[in-house]
Amino acid sequence: MPASDYIKRVMLDTIASNINEMIIGFDGTPATPSDGAAGRPAVTITPTVTVIDDSTLMVEGTLGTEHSFSEPLKEVFIQSRGTSDFVPVSRHVISPITKTSGNEMKIQLLIEVR
Amino acid sequence: MTNLKASGGKFNNTVNEIMQHIRKPVFVDNAVHHALLSSQSDNKHKVTIENRNNATYNVFSEKRYELVEGEAAVQLTHVSVPGHSSKAAPFYESSVISSSSTLPTLMYSGENTSERLTLSTAETSTEGVKINMKNMKGRSLKDIGFRGSTVHLGDPIDVGLRTSDLAMRLGSDVTSTLTSVQIGSLRHSANTNEGRRKHTNKFLAEDFFGIPLISALKFTSRHDGNIIYFDRFANLMYTPFRFSSSNRFLDATIRQGNEETNPSSHNENRISIKGVPLALNENASVVVDDAERQQGKFDTDIQETTTPIFDATVKTNAAAKRVARQILKANSLQQGSLRSSGHPDSWDLRPGKVVSYQGEKRLITESRHTLSSRLTDMNFVSIQKGIEGVLQGISKGMVSASAGDNPDIISQKTEKNLSLFSSLEIRVIPIITVRVVESLNSKFAIGKAAGRATIGKANTQKVIGMSKFSEVSMRGGE
Numbered sequence: 139m140p141a142s143d144y145i146k147r148v149m150l151d152t153i154a155s156n157i158n159e160m161i162i163g164f165d166g167t168p169a170t171p172s173d174g175a176a177g178r179p180a181v182t183i184t185p186t187v188t189v190i191d192d193s194t195l196m197v198e199g200t201l202g203t204e205h206s207f208s209e210p211l212k213e214v215f216i217q218s219r220g221t222s223d224f225v226p227v228s229r230h231v232i233s234p235i236t237k238t239s240g241n242e243m244k245i246q247l248l249i250e251v252r
Numbered sequence: 253m254t255n256l257k258a259s260g261g262k263f264n265n266t267v268n269e270i271m272q273h274i275r276k277p278v279f280v281d282n283a284v285h286h287a288l289l290s291s292q293s294d295n296k297h298k299v300t301i302e303n304r305n306n307a308t309y310n311v312f313s314e315k316r317y318e319l320v321e322g323e324a325a326v327q328l329t330h331v332s333v334p335g336h337s338s339k340a341a342p343f344y345e346s347s348v349i350s351s352s353s354t355l356p357t358l359m360y361s362g363e364n365t366s367e368r369l370t371l372s373t374a375e376t377s378t379e380g381v382k383i384n385m386k387n388m389k390g391r392s393l394k395d396i397g398f399r400g401s402t403v404h405l406g407d408p409i410d411v412g413l414r415t416s417d418l419a420m421r422l423g424s425d426v427t428s429t430l431t432s433v434q435i436g437s438l439r440h441s442a443n444t445n446e447g448r449r450k451h452t453n454k455f456l457a458e459d460f461f462g463i464p465l466i467s468a469l470k471f472t473s474r475h476d477g478n479i480i481y482f483d484r485f486a487n488l489m490y491t492p493f494r495f496s497s498s499n500r501f502l503d504a505t506i507r508q509g510n511e512e513t514n515p516s517s518h519n520e521n522r523i524s525i526k527g528v529p530l531a532l533n534e535n536a537s538v539v540v541d542d543a544e545r546q547q548g549k550f551d552t553d554i555q556e557t558t559t560p561i562f563d564a565t566v567k568t569n570a571a572a573k574r575v576a577r578q579i580l581k582a583n584s585l586q587q588g589s590l591r592s593s594g595h596p597d598s599w600d601l602r603p604g605k606v607v608s609y610q611g612e613k614r615l616i617t618e619s620r621h622t623l624s625s626r627l628t629d630m631n632f633v634s635i636q637k638g639i640e641g642v643l644q645g646i647s648k649g650m651v652s653a654s655a656g657d658n659p660d661i662i663s664q665k666t667e668k669n670l671s672l673f674s675s676l677e678i679r680v681i682p683i684i685t686v687r688v689v690e691s692l693n694s695k696f697a698i699g700k701a702a703g704r705a706t707i708g709k710a711n712t713q714k715v716i717g718m719s720k721f722s723e724v725s726m727r728g729g730e
Contacts, residue, residue, distance in 0.1 A: 141676045149676065167440040174445025203689055213442070214682055214728075229442055230682040232728045244685040251678050 146251045147192050153249060156218040156225055160185040160199040160245065166212035166231055173229040176215035180207055185216065185245075194250050201243040210234035214245055289453045297453055316362040316402040317342050318380075324388035326359075326369075329380030331402060341381035344405060349374050349381045358531060359383075362402030368531040369398060370568075387533045396532040408530065408567075412457030415476040416450075419490040422460060422468050431486040438487060450492055452476040474563065474575050501681075501727055502595065502607040508627060509594025522556035523576040527566025538569050540576035590614065593629035601628065608679075682728035 165177020185199040197216055212234050218225040228247070237243055288300045320327040328349070329339045341348045344356055351374050361367035375382040388396075413421070416435045423433030432438075436449035454476040460468040469480050469490060481489040504511070527536035537560060561579070566572045592609070598621075601607065605616050614632035621628050 146676065149678075153678070165441050167442060170437040170443055172437050172445070172448040173442040174448075175442055177441035214684075215442070226445070228680045230680070230728050232682060232684050233726055235684065235686055240688060242687045242689050244687070246683040246685070248681040248683065249678065250681070251676065 143192060150189065150193065150195055150249075150251050153227070153251070154187050154189055154195050157185065157187050157197055157216050157227055159183075159217050159219045159224075160197065161215040161217070162199075162201065162211050162243075162245070163213040163215065164207075164209045164211060166234065169213070169229045169231045173215070174226045175217075176213055176229065178213075179215075180209075180211060181205055185247075190248075193252055194248060197247040197249065199245045201237060201245070203239050203242060205237055206239040207237050210236045211243070214247070216247060291453060297451060312356070312404065312406050314404070315342075316404055319359070319401055319403050320380075321393050322382065325375075325382050325384045326393075327377060327380050328359075328383055328403070339379040341377075342405065349383075351375055355383075356405040357407045358405070359403040360406055361398060361400040362404060363400040365404070367398050367400065369393075369403070370531040370534045385533050387535055398532050410455060410457060412455040414452060415454050415456050415472045415478070416452045416490065418456060418472055419469055419478075422465055422472075423488060423490075426465055430488050433488045433490070435490050437489065437491070438483075438485075452478060452492075474578055477578060500601065500605065500607050502598065502601070502609045504592070504610045506596065507592060507594045508596070509592065509629060511590065511592045513590050520555050521580070522554050523579050524556070524560035525563060525566060525572040525576045525579075526560040527563050527568075527572055527575075530567040534568065536566050536568060536572055538572035538576055540573060540580060542580045589617070590632045591630070592632065593627075595628045595630065596626055598628040598630075599623075599626070601630065607632070683725060684728065685723050685725045687723045 159182060161176040161179050161182050163176035163179045167177055181201065183199045183201065185197045188196045188198070190196050211232070213229060213231050215229040216227045218227065228249075230247070235243060290298045290300075292298050316331055318329050318331045320329070328342055330336065330342065332339075341350065343349070345354055347353050349355065353374070355371045355374055357370065359369045359371065369385060372384045372386045375384065393399075412418075419435060420433060423430070426433070434449075435451065437443065439448065456472055456475055458471070460471075463471075466480065473479060473490075478490050478492055481491055483489065521542040522539060524539045525537060529536040541554070561575075563572075563575055566575055590609075598619075601616055601619055603616050603619055606613055607616060608614075609632060616630050617633050618631035619628055620630075
């Protein structure tokens with residue numbers, strides 16, 4: 139029996155309220171469910187969290203032309219940072235992207251509860 | 253010296269008196285510290301050393317009670333001795349045993365404590381209390397081997413090792429063969445937090461002498477729900493059932509070959525477990541149904557094994573139910589298999605890797621790479637979550653009991669055990685878009701040679717109008 143739509147929506151709202159920080163980093167080691175932080179953080183941005191429908195959530199962050207790094211970016215990590223603690227949400231390893239002042243990078247994370 | 257007096261029917265006060273005189277210390281070799289182990293959200297179990305706690309277990313007195321046998325029941329009263337003729341019901345947990353009170357787990361024979369009986373329900377009686385017992389249809393206490401007329405009341409306590417510690421101890425002998433034996437994923441810079449390793453909170457005492465490591469770990473895994481995961485770097489991991497590696501997205505529409513589905517969901521949805529009973533009137537066997545898989549749109553069959561699965565560590569019906577649930581859970585996750593061929597550029601996918609294929613997590617069981625054409629053929633097993641546990645065949649390593657020992661499922665009080673599973677899955681899909689906004693010679697030049705100008709404000713990298721570069725979108729692994 140699948141879980142009810144109501145609890146999925148509650149869960150989605152809980153996840154949405156638990157994301158307020160997106161960290162882009164240089165570490166390319168494979169992501170595991172036990173990851174609690176970005177491996178080598180490069181930049182921290184505040185993402186926009188949008189509930190798209192009852193089971194989908196979009197977390198969006200943009201790195202503009204003001205950011206440039208000598209190393210390629212390889213990981214995206216999202217979390218909830220409180221005043222004294224933080225809750226890791228997910229970490230993803232992406233194909234290496236060389237971020238210069240000549241390009242823009244948009245990171246979209248779709249979170250589905252189903 | 254303070255006079256220690258009980259406030260109620262039994263002595264359950266916490267004593268904090270300090271001994272005033274000094275005596276030689278006494279070594280107690282069979283004592284255990286009682287600690288409360290509670291699971292917490294921050295991944296560390298909290299251990300509290302505490303004194304006796306009514307909510308967890310009870311300390312029983314040495315007192316015996318008189319047993320009078322009835323029809324599938326016994327009458328329990330105080331022992332009649334000179335000067336004591338009370339026929340009231342015994343005390344348990346600060347109250348008289350009654351139909352609404354909690355019952356102790358066991359009655360031990362006063363003469364031979366290895367003869368034990370389990371209690372089912374209690375009924376009020378004019379003398380003492382009437383205790384009904386299970387599995388006594390047409391049998392007397394003598395028939396099942398219980399002798400004696402007095403009993404102690406008690407709760408059994410198991411003393412053993414934490415199963416995750418036990419797993420590491422078991423693995424310590426083969427460290428030269430394997431890269432490592434761990435209880436969590438390998439340490440790297442992103443997971444140095446405490447959540448990487450998760451100790452279990454189940455304790456088990458078992459002699460594994462002469463038993464292969466994997467069989468021993470599968471045995472412990474039936475008690476704590478952990479799985480054995482062997483990664484491609486030869487690390488053996490004993491991790492929780494929810495453990496999974498990050499998976500890779502495999503596009504089902506980009507392939508040159510065909511796709512075949514092989515539905516094979518003929519897994520048992522009724523499981524019988526038999527163990528070694530703790531008491532004489534207990535059979536430590538249970539039949540658990542996965543009711544959902546017996547009553548679906550396509551699944552209406554009851555599929556069961558003819559002989560029960562035997563597990564020597566199962567001592568009670570509750571333990572039998574727990575083991576049965578584990579097996580049903582693994583069976584409910586296992587579904588049909590799928591074969592898909594002609595996937596380009598999938599050379600990195602090997603058996604054991606999880607991929608997201610057609611919106612579902614699938615485990616690769618077989619892969620064949622053709623390097624000349626850069627195509628790959630794959631076989632998948634569909635799984636919903638926690639998948640690696642399916643592969644290890646959770647019912648493997650158990651011994652089937654002979655048909656003569658099959659438990660009789662008809663008893664006076666029939667207990668129907670149903671098990672239902674509900675699942676919630678959270679998927680996170682990253683999509684990264686990179687757009688070039690400025691590059692050398694990417695501007696448009698307008699005008700004749702002498703007065704040529706470029707579109708766009710000077711010293712800015714913002715794009716105005718058209719860019720001759722297009723966006724690049726990438727989908728990452730889930």
